[in-house]
Amino acid sequence: MSEESARPGNRIRVWYRPMRSRDSAEHHRVATPLELLFDLCFVVAVGQAGAHLHHDFAEGHFGHGTVSFVLVFFGIWWAWLNFSWFASAFDTDDVPYRLATLVQIGGGLTVAAGVESAFDGDFRVMVAGYVVMRLALVAQWLRAARSSPELRVTALWYAAGITICQVLWVVRLALPDAVGLPAFAVIVLAELAVPMLAESRAGTTWHPHHIAERYGLFTLIVLGETVLSATNAIREGIKEGHVAGLVSLAVAGLVLVFSLWWLYFDQPGHRRLSGNPGMLTTMSWGYGHYLIFGSAAAIGTGLEVAVDYDTHQTSIPGLAAALVTTVPVTLFLLSVWLLHIGPTNECRPIAIGFPVTAVLVLAASFTPAPIHVTAVLAAALVALTVVATHGEREP
Incomplete structure (x- = not known):
């Protein structure tokens, strides 16, 4: 088999190829x-x-x-x-x-x-x-x-x-x-x-766009689990006859998850990884996503607990039930701000808007409707990013 036919992108199937490093500037490098x-x-x-x-x-x-x-x-x-x-x-x-x-x-x-x-x-x-x-x-x-x-x-x-x-x-x-x-x-x-x-010996030739896509896909998986968890909890609540209150909670949860999706994917993830960013930047971006993934997964748990609280399936205090959602949302916003937006982002409304919204989300824990207020705050941050960028996503 020729070297040309043995390249990873070639359509000809071979049973074995030498495991050589791929081109970090390879075109159309996407998840397989x-x-x-x-x-x-x-x-x-x-x-x-x-x-x-x-x-x-x-x-x-x-x-x-x-x-x-x-x-x-x-x-x-x-x-x-x-x-x-x-x-x-x-x-x-x-x-x-x-x-x-x-x-x-x-x-x-x-x-x-x-x-x-x-x-x-x-x-x-x-x-x-x-x-x-x-x-x-x-x-x-x-x-x-x-x-x-x-x-x-x-x-x-x-x-x-x-x-x-x-x-x-x-x-x-x-x-x-x-x-x-x-x-x-x-x-x-x-x-x-x-x-x-x-x-530190010799850097591997990972692909910035490919890695950013892989991390984005895992973010989608975790957010999908959040939607599934909340949906199952609301379904069980409706079976118990708690319909009216859960409808507004379901809407708030959907708006919240959609807003978090928007905020994560609004800024291209590969920006921080392109142009030889250095090991420290690469590692902090890669490792820091533990907070994004973990907080996104915990938000689903928070929405489930909110349903339990509204349907009287748990005896925990209202503030504790609220913090189970608002704390991971706060952590998610701060993590996206640090890893994707950057405190020194040239668009100052966005750079300032993320930490301010995170603080307000935490404060929403003390309101009578913490999930609803959190959803409104997240949607407001989305609106801020749209207005600040004139609705144009950076290519």
Whole structure:
């Protein structure tokens, strides 16, 4: 098979290609059907995490629910992130690559199956899924090291770092409960350090537009889970006869989610990643999306709790029920502001509007209709961005 026919973008199917790094300036580089399938499998894990967070919050277990969600969602997000950045740089789309991705999908579904026990403090199933996913990823990095001499050192650093971190996750299972949380924090720092250490040797050729699209797709997945969660809660409330109050809540929730979608996608995500932005900017953008993804997922839980409160299915105080939604919305707005908009954005109304709206959303927790007020504030911020940019989205 010729080199021309072996290129990733070529339509001729071959069973094996050398895993060479892709062109970071490749035209029409978009998410592949395999990547979309991978994302859909992670919908299960995100949905499970949100469901158990809702259960804890509805019972008033705010501390336990928050900590458990932060830990579990990190595992979900980090597994997705590792796959996405590797695929952006080395997706050969041949038979071995597809089979390795199949193994990673199986590991991801195992992680999803372990979410419930993880909320109870038992991470064995999640770690088992992680072992499957990470070993497949290590094999991919070793394959890249063999086929791409210019990135051999980087790929070996990734393979070694991921292997060491995975061993640490397994060892953590044997540690006493008293040191479980500190150990988790230490291993997370080690995980975050691996890409920084590896990329400092020789940067991989990830594609800015492709990465921005991948992150945007995951944002859509999380927002979709938010809509699904809220819809299911409202459906159950209507079955109980609570129709009038839930209609306005449903409208407010829809306006809120639509506004958050608008605000995230209004500014092109690849702006911060194009033009050799530097490792610090790239890492802060990539890692910072944990807050965007996590807060978006938690908003769905907040809307479910709001339905529970209005239908008298929970006994938590009204302020607590409001904060379950307004806090993640505030975090979402601030995260999008820092990662996409920028405090020094040349459009000052937008640059100032995001943090001001975030503060007002938090203050809305003390109003009689916090979800409705939050939706109005988010929609007002959308209107501000439209007026400030004259309705033209930056190409």
